[in-house]
Amino acid sequence: MTHEHIKLTLVERRWVTPRVLELTFVRTDGEIFAYIPGQFMTLHLDTSDGEIRRSYSIASLEGEPDRIAIAVTQVEGGRATEILNRIEPRDRVRATGPFGRFVLREDSGMDYLLAATGTGVSPYRAMLRLLEKRLSTSGCEIRLLLGVRSPEELLYGEDFLALVRRQPRFHFEACLSRSLSDPPAAHERRGYVQEILKQLPLDPARHIVYLCGNPDMIDASLNHLKGLGFELPSIRREKYLSSN
CATH class of the missing domain: 2.40.30.10 (Translation factors)
Structure with missing residues (x-):
């Protein structure tokens, strides 16, 4: 291309x-x-x-x-x-x-964890149709963690929640660092992406991980994943750097 x-x-x-x-x-x-x-x-x-x-x-x-x-x-x-x-x-x-090479690849037999902060979720929104096709044809599980400050900042949240309703093997969690809805919605969790990622039962033999957005989130998540035994080819990253 x-x-x-x-x-x-x-x-x-x-x-x-x-x-x-x-x-x-x-x-x-x-x-x-x-x-x-x-x-x-x-x-x-x-x-x-x-x-x-x-x-x-x-x-x-x-x-x-x-x-x-x-x-x-x-x-x-x-x-x-x-x-x-x-x-x-x-x-x-x-x-x-x-x-860019931050694209969905063919990973036979693997589940996916997609993690993002803020507008770092944009690539996953572009992948929505591909993700749905992958869910329908491969039997894999896909989990998306999106980190923002509060529910009103949940970028493209309705698109991902719609996929949850269509595909039971797609899981979407909003990681909210400041406030939750009152009462909290089922998909909301309090905390930063990198904190919630550490609570997941991730397996290097079974998971491919995509990380996109804030460099601090990516670095912290990468260090945790390497500690679990993940090799770098299984961790796909794209850092967003702020410019004035």
């Missing part, structure tokens, strides 16, 4: 949580942006000091081949945040991609 230099046109913007803005683009030339769920693209944004580049995982659902959605966390004082908050439908941006 080649890394293309393309122009994108914004077609939709919506606040999906109080701190996350979802932007949906199409290619300005009308072509399809071919990518593998789990990959990311880089936006090239113009500022008074020149071009800045910011990378975002593609969050589009499979089955929307012409639409490219990204989830943008609000970074206080962030130059990209300021620019992307201002753009409106029909505005254009430049981009390159797709990039």
Whole structure:
């Protein structure tokens, strides 16, 4: 798959949580942006000091081949945040991609643990159709841990809860660091992802682990998994680094 230099046109913007803005683009030339769920693209944004580049995982659902959605966390004082908050439908941006190897691979006979913080859940949302197909055809178990501060920040939570209702071998847990619903929902747990991950009965012979988002979560989880005997090929990681 080649890394293309393309122009994108914004077609939709919506606040999906109080701190996350979802932007949906199409290619300005009308072509399809071919990518593998789990990959990311880089936006090239113009500022008074020149071009800045910011990378975002593609969050589009499979089955929307012409639409490219990204989830943008609000970074206080962030130059990209300021620019992307201002753009409106029909505005254009430049981009390159797709990039990345954080994709769902064929792992025969294995169960999956997917862990994310914040917008680090975007790749898993893009993988939803693939995950459902894997559940239907392989008999595997898949568990997703998503770490946010409170229930209103649960990015794409309804999409994952819908999959729970369709697939009994898919398990979704919201790891909430500050507050739970009153009363707490069945999928809510108090604590950080890395703390709850340590409570799970993970087996290097049976599990493949994906980690995406906050570097502290990834480093703590990686150290725990290595202590359990996991080899690095069984731990797939993508760190999100904040930029101003």
